[in-house]
Amino acid sequence: MGEESYSELGTEQSVKVEDADWEGKKLKRRSPWLLPLLLGTGLGVAIAFLGMGVVSNRQTPSKNAVTKSTQQVAPTMTVTVVSAEANSIARTLSTTGTVAARDLIPVLPQTNGLQIKQVLVNEGDTVKAGQLLAVLDDSLLQAQISQAKADIESRQADVASNQANLEAKKADVASFQAVVQQKRADLAQAKAKLEEAQRNYQRYQQLAKDGAISKQELETRETTLKTAKEAVRVAEENVRSAEADVSSAQANINSAQAGINSAQANVKSNAAKLQQLKTQLAQTLVRAPVAGTIAEKLARVGDVTGVPPQTQVGNVVGGTQKLFSIIREGKLELQAEVPAVQLPQVKVGAAVEITSDADKRVRLQGRVREIEPIVNDQSRKATVKIDLPPTNLLKPGMFARAAVTTNTTTGVVVPQKAILPQPDGSAIAFTLLGEDTVRAQKVELGEILNGGKVEIKTGLQTGDRVVVDGAGYLKDGDKVRVVGG
Incomplete structure (x- = not known):
């Protein structure tokens, strides 16, 4: 800007100062305190306009120089990149539940x-x-066992005594049977004599009729016959008496046998009692x-x-x-509650990831074992029983979270380190354009995967190269030096 321009600017500023002076004179009469304020304001405005013109003329060539310099600056940030890849992604249903024993056995x-x-x-x-x-404490049982053993020994002695008595009774029977045989022999002999006496008496009766013998002699034969009959009667009575003795002896045998049976029964009873006490002792x-x-x-x-x-x-x-x-077997299960409307998504055998808010070390893989057939009529939820692997991190009664796999799809995944959260809640990733320029790309996140990876629902495609190491120091359009990917 030449001297003419500065002159025009000075004239214009002078006019503005004069106008301000005139206005000040008018206001001075009304508010004397406003005059210094307005005067200072007017001078400030004039100086500002003058300064803006000078600075504008001096900065225009400088801005071009900076732009030209930027285009020539070599990249200084070194980064590593990976390619977004397709991967199987499990869709999950999140729920919570209580850890419980799968099979709790009371003792x-x-x-x-x-x-x-x-x-x-x-x-x-x-x-x-x-x-x-x-x-x-088994002291009482030990005393009862000792008593039972003593009772058994006593009953066994009774058995032995009754067996000896039985043998004696059997000997009595044999003896009485021998007597019976003897008495029967005596009876047979008496009967033979009776028959002989009867024959003789009949023969002598005929002789007496014929007058061959005397009446006295016939009477003798009659007496002999009567004696023989009496002998037979006595012999028969002796046989009956001996047989009665045998019957009595046999009855004694039966009584002795009954005594043995009773003693043996007592032995068995006491032995059973002893066995019961021993069983209780083991218990x-x-x-x-x-x-x-x-x-x-x-x-x-x-x-x-x-x-x-x-x-x-x-x-x-x-x-x-x-x-x-x-x-x-230390087996635990997670009894998770699932709303009835979401229950069709859960299948027996589905994989489940178990986590705990109280312990970040808990990250277990379980599996749905059973879905209870009844839905709670108050909460409208059903209990899903999930088998847990062996662990010392969970105890019955603890609260845990479950992510039940409902289906599996294919999606785009990248390392979690490549994702940069933004203050507004969104997320971005830096993609590589060409060989040395990065672009900030807004992305929508999906499932968090094992291995430090995350699903990208929108914003990236398979094969896109994204910055991993160094992403947090970049801005859109930066030049970078790539050392990987």
Whole structure:
């Protein structure tokens, strides 16, 4: 700008100053305090216009120089890039639930009325099937076992005594049977004599009729006949008496045998009682019915089995106090609640990712085992049971989150490090144009994948090269030096 321009500008400014002076004179009469303010304002405006003209003329060539210099500056940022790739992406349904034992086995005392003497495990312990968990007081059972053994010995002595008596009774029977045989022989002999006496008497009767013998002699033969008859009668009575003795001896045998049977029955009864006591003695050793993890320890030293303390009334199962609870094989499940409207998306066997807000180390892979057939009529949700892998990070009763895989699709994925969150909640990635220029590309994120990758719903295509290392230091249009990808 020449001297003429500066002159015109000075004249114009002078006019403005004069106008301001005139206005100041008018206002001075009304508000004396405004005059210095307006005068200062007018001078400031004039100086500002003058300065803007000078600066404008001086900066125009400088701006061109900067632009020209920028085009010639070599890239200084070194970055690595990767190509966006196609990958299988699992669509998931997010829900929450409670960790529970898949199969919780109660351990009950097998005998009641005994005091707990020892407790050998604690909650959280891993146990094997048959492992000793607690010991009950067996002193009373030991005393009863000793008494039962004594009773058995006594009954066995009774058996031996009755067997000896039986043998004696059998000997009596044999003796009486011999007597019977003898008496029967005597009877046979008496009968023979009777027959002979009868024949003689009949013959002598005929002789007496014929007058061959005397009447006295006939009377003698009659007496002999009567004597023979009496002898037969006595012999028969002796036989009957001997047979009665045999019957009595046989009855004694039966009585002795009954005594033996009774004694043997008592022995068996006492032996059964002894076996029962021994079984109860074995039951004073409380053992784990299955292998697993101790979830509850309710047994306390000094408690009496079958008589739960007031604080454990709720732990009675089938009328018996529960001593322990075991998670069979330590298997856990997540009982997740899924709204009825989303239930058709869940399939048995579907993969599930388990996480916990309380413990970031929890990142487990489970699987849907069962979908309960009943929907809660209040919450309108159904319980989905998800098998969990073995872990020490989760306990029954804990809260956990579940991402249930509903289907699998193919999508574009890139490393999470390539994504830059923005203040407005959106996200961008820097893509490589040509070989050394980057462009900020807005992207829409999808599923977070394993291996530090993320799905890109929109904004990128398969094969696009995106900046990974160094992305956080770039801006749109920067020149870069690529060392990878």
